[in-house]
Amino acid sequence: MQISPAMEDYLMAIYRSQTVAERVSTSQIARRLGVSAASTTAMFKRLAEEALVEYHEYTGASLTAKGEGLAASLVRRHRLAERFLTDVLGIGLDQVDPMADRMEHALPPEVIDRFDSILQEPHTCPHGQPIPDKDGVLPDLHYSPLASLAAGEEATIARLEEGDPELLRYLVEQGLVPGARIRVVEKHPVDDLITLDLGGTSLVVGQRVVAALDVGDVPAPRTPRL
Amino acid sequence: MQISPAMEDYLMAIYRSQTVAERVSTSQIARRLGVSAASTTAMFKRLAEEALVEYHEYTGASLTAKGEGLAASLVRRHRLAERFLTDVLGIGLDQVDPMADRMEHALPPEVIDRFDSILQEPHTCPHGQPIPDKDGVLPDLHYSPLASLAAGEEATIARLEEGDPELLRYLVEQGLVPGARIRVVEKHPVDDLITLDLGGTSLVVGQRVVAALDVGDVPAPRTPRL
DNA sequence: AGTGTATGTTAGTCTGGACTAAAATTATGC
DNA sequence: GCATAATTTTAGTCCAGACTAACATACACT
Numbered sequence: 001m002q003i004s005p006a007m008e009d010y011l012m013a014i015y016r017s018q019t020v021a022e023r024v025s026t027s028q029i030a031r032r033l034g035v036s037a038a039s040t041t042a043m044f045k046r047l048a049e050e051a052l053v054e055y056h057e058y059t060g061a062s063l064t065a066k067g068e069g070l071a072a073s074l075v076r077r078h079r080l081a082e083r084f085l086t087d088v089l090g091i092g093l094d095q096v097d098p099m100a101d102r103m104e105h106a107l108p109p110e111v112i113d114r115f116d117s118i119l120q121e122p123h124t125c126p127h128g129q130p131i132p133d134k135d136g137v138l139p140d141l142h143y144s145p146l147a148s149l150a151a152g153e154e155a156t157i158a159r160l161e162e163g164d165p166e167l168l169r170y171l172v173e174q175g176l177v178p179g180a181r182i183r184v185v186e187k188h189p190v191d192d193l194i195t196l197d198l199g200g201t202s203l204v205v206g207q208r209v210v211a212a213l214d215v216g217d218v219p220a221p222r223t224p225r226l
Numbered sequence: 227m228q229i230s231p232a233m234e235d236y237l238m239a240i241y242r243s244q245t246v247a248e249r250v251s252t253s254q255i256a257r258r259l260g261v262s263a264a265s266t267t268a269m270f271k272r273l274a275e276e277a278l279v280e281y282h283e284y285t286g287a288s289l290t291a292k293g294e295g296l297a298a299s300l301v302r303r304h305r306l307a308e309r310f311l312t313d314v315l316g317i318g319l320d321q322v323d324p325m326a327d328r329m330e331h332a333l334p335p336e337v338i339d340r341f342d343s344i345l346q347e348p349h350t351c352p353h354g355q356p357i358p359d360k361d362g363v364l365p366d367l368h369y370s371p372l373a374s375l376a377a378g379e380e381a382t383i384a385r386l387e388e389g390d391p392e393l394l395r396y397l398v399e400q401g402l403v404p405g406a407r408i409r410v411v412e413k414h415p416v417d418d419l420i421t422l423d424l425g426g427t428s429l430v431v432g433q434r435v436v437a438a439l440d441v442g443d444v445p446a447p448r449t450p451r452l
Numbered sequence: 453a454g455t456g457t458a459t460g461t462t463a464g465t466c467t468g469g470a471c472t473a474a475a476a477t478t479a480t481g482c
Numbered sequence: 483g484c485a486t487a488a489t490t491t492t493a494g495t496c497c498a499g500a501c502t503a504a505c506a507t508a509c510a511c512t
Contacts, residue, residue, distance in 0.1 A: 006499060026460055039500055041461055046498095058460055058507055088314075089340040099334050106332040108325050114315040232469060252490060265470055267491055272468090284477060284490055454512095461506070467499095476491070482484095 001050060005105040008074050009033060010043045011052060014063055015071035023060035072136030077112050078104045079125035084115045086126040093126050093177055094169040097162055127168075128159025128178045146184075146194060147207035154183045174203055227276060231331040234300050235259060236269045237278060240289055241297035249286035298362030303338050304330045305351035310341045312352040319352050319403055320395040323388055353394075354385025354404045372420060373433035380409045400429055 003011075013032045017024045030040040048055035052067035063071060081100040085091045091099065116122075123131055123139040130138045143158050157180045160171060171177065175198060185202060186195040196203045229237075239258045243250045256266040274281035278293035289297060307326040311317045317325065342348075349357055349365040356364045369384050383406045386397060397403065401424060411428060412421040422429045 004498075027458090035499095036501060037460065038462080038502080042499080060460095085337070089337060089344075091336060091340070095336075099337070102334065103329070103332045103337075106329045108328065110317060110321075111311070111315060111325070111329075114317070118315075230468075253488090261469095262471060263490065264472080264492080268469080456510090458509075459507080461504100463504080464502090466501075469497095471496075472494090474491100474493080477489080479488070480486080482486105 003050075003070070007043070007047060007050075007052075008105060010040070010047060011063075011067060011071040012074050012078065014053065014061065015068065015075055018062060023056075023062050025060045069136050072132040072138075074104070076132045076134075076136075077107060079129060079131040080112055080115045080119070080122070081107060082125045082127070083119050083122050083131075087119060092172060093160075094165065094172045096126060097168075098165070124159075124178070126178065127162050128157075129162070145207070146205075149184045151184050151187055154181065156181055171205075174198070174201075176203065176205070229276075229296070233269070233273060233276075233278075234331060236266070236273060237289075237293060237297040238300050238304065240279065240287065241294065241301055244288060249282075249288050251286045295362050298358040298364075300330070302358045302360075302362075303333060305355060305357040306338055306341045306345070306348070307333060308351045308353070309345050309348050309357075313345060318398060319386075320391065320398045322352060323394075324391070350385075350404070352404070353388050354383075355388070371433070372431075375410045377410050377413055380407065382407055397431075400424070400427075402429065402431070 010029060010033065013029050014024050017028050017032060026037050026040045026044065029035075030037045033040075044053060044055045044061045047053040047061070047067065051064055052070065053061040053063055055061040078100050081103055082096045085096040085099055086093060123133075124141070125131060128143075130141055132138050141158070144155075146155075149155055157176060157178050159178060160168060160176075162168065176182070176196075180198060183197040184194060185197050187207075188194065192207050193204055194207050196205060236255060236259065239255050240250050243254050243258060252263050252266045252270065255261075256263045259266075270279060270281045270287045273279040273287070273293065277290055278296065279287040279289055281287040304326050307329055308322045311322040311325055312319055349359075350367070351357060354369075356367055358364050367384070370381075372381075375381055383402060383404050385404060386394060386402075388394065402408070402422075406424060409423040410420060411423050413433075414420065418433050419430055420433050422431060
């Protein structure tokens with residue numbers, strides 16, 4: 001059978017929800033995709049028929065090797081599309097995720113390959129999420145959470161969580177994007193907030209909003225070669 | 227109501243079939259889209275409900291002003307996508323039409339606008355078909371059919387018919403693409419064939435296969451500005 | 453261990469877009 | 483001008499993918 005766009009959406013959602021071969025629940029995926037739990041159950045069954053997931057009633061599903069390979073290539077496609085949108089077309093970081101959601105199902109493999117080489121084989125999307133390589137292997141990026149930094153420490157922003165579009169728009173507006181250099185001014189353990197200095201301006205954010213990278217390997221956009 | 231991808235396909239097909247406000251028949255569109263006549267009838271009705279076409283039973287449909295405007299923007303999107311695929315990604319002329327068919331429904335307006343400016347507002351697709359401008363107005367390109375040339379005359383290829391993928395592949399392989407300079411060696415009126423000289427090699431083609439341009443305005447690919 | 457709440461699944465429905473087969477209409481050939 | 487051919491429309495079906503409402507299971511707490 002053919003893999004439909006809907007099946008691709010579910011596969012990606014499972015891939016992104018599942019940490020090291022854990023089962024993923026119906027409601028988790030339903031929430032992530034904005035879909036009813038009943039629809040998710042139905043799709044879990046279809047995916048199980050295709051041997052893309054292993055599904056056990058009432059206890060969730062996990063990707064098979066086949067499913068994981070496919071999902072990795074779909075995530076790769078999505079993240080390369082995002083990189084292309086920002087780096088080549090100059091579209092804002094806060095706009096590319098929904099655009100890539102729309103576009104990804106329609107991008108032929110040849111186009112993805114061209115994106116990859118034009119962008120010089122990037123290993124992160126513009127938000128800092130890792131891009132699986134052609135064999136589905138994720139680069140390991142050893143980021144530290146912002147919460148792990150002590151007051152006074154400096155770091156380079158490496159990744160933003162993609163969950164909340166509203167929040168993302170705000171962070172981009174404030175300049176808190178991958179590559180930005182920050183310094184921790186103060187930590188507020190009680191309410192889980194943290195005060196940052198960002199090139200002179202000061203900013204208060206949640207400790208889980210961004211991930212910091214404390215080594216020199218900044219995933220900044222490179223100039224595409226054409 | 228929303229315009230679905232299927233509706234877009236039908237609108238484009240009608241737009242491309244209809245010469246100056248003529249009615250277009252059910253079977254014409256069915257053939258073009260590879261779909262049954264019954265499906266086309268059903269869609270004509272849906273489009274009529276949206277005031278995108280004027281539909282009269284048994285005698286066909288024609289685009290309304292609203293439908294024509296929308297169709298023009300869809301054709302624009304398709305042809306700009308093709309130009310992008312050839313000029314920026316370096317994909318072969320004979321492969322881009324089906325790719326653009328897949329991609330077009332998923333390309334947001336912002337992306338189309340970026341394509342347009344990166345490509346420096348091209349007025350033809352890579353096959354030489356005109357690209358409507360933002361107001362839906364087609365550039366008039368005054369090409370002469372190949373059949374109109376006499377033996378000995380020279381011309382620049384301006385357009386290829388997109389109908390037959392197999393034929394298109396062959397022509398591209400032979401180098402008979404927009405921008406190529408040719409000379410008519412001999413005309414065979416009986417079997418409707420014509421012998422061309424193409425930079426030293428000789429080639430026999432049908433008289434309606436390509437359109438020739440006898441002025442200097444060659445729609446060659448330009449270097450994209452980035 | 454039993455019971456209440458969370459979460460999951462089943463059953464039944466809807467919609468868009470395709471199909472085939474049969475009926476209706478228009479076009480064509482003699 | 484009428485019979486037949488071609489085209490178009492209708493009627494009925496199917497499938498994917500969503501939904502809601504009702505039922506089933508699992509988990510958590512006393």
